[in-house]
Amino acid sequence: MSDGVCNAYIVDIWTLSAYRRQGIATTMVKMLLARLQGQHVYLFTDDMPQFYKKLGFIEQAIGMGQVSATCIGRLVRGTDSPLGFPPQTLKEKAR
Numbered sequence: 001m002s003d004g005v006c007n008a009y010i011v012d013i014w015t016l017s018a019y020r021r022q023g024i025a026t027t028m029v030k031m032l033l034a035r036l037q038g039q040h041v042y043l044f045t046d047d048m049p050q051f052y053k054k055l056g057f058i059e060q061a062i063g064m065g066q067v068s069a070t071c072i073g074r075l076v077r078g079t080d081s082p083l084g085f086p087p088q089t090l091k092e093k094a095r
Contacts (some may be wrong), residue, residue: 002039004038006038006040007040008032008039010041010042011042012045013045026051029081030055033056034069043057
């Protein structure tokens with residue numbers, strides 16, 4: 001995800017076990033980074049730090065986060081809207 005200006009976020013890169021060690025994840029990350037030139041790319045992962053270091057990522061101790069109940073509610077309700085609201089409701093909230 002990117003704001004299109006200066007910040008982008010990557011949350012884990014996973015490859016199906018049968019397709020690992022074929023360069024797929026490396027290619028995906030390189031393709032993403034090529035489209036994000038000039039942006040600060042934040043990586044959120046706790047797995048395979050050596051993989052990401054080879055791609056130029058540096059470990060940082062700063063960060064915060066939360067799990068939104070809205071996301072969990074959306075999964076339970078099966079809605080497609082990003083916040084669990086019907087699209088029209090989102091348009092109204094944006095006004």
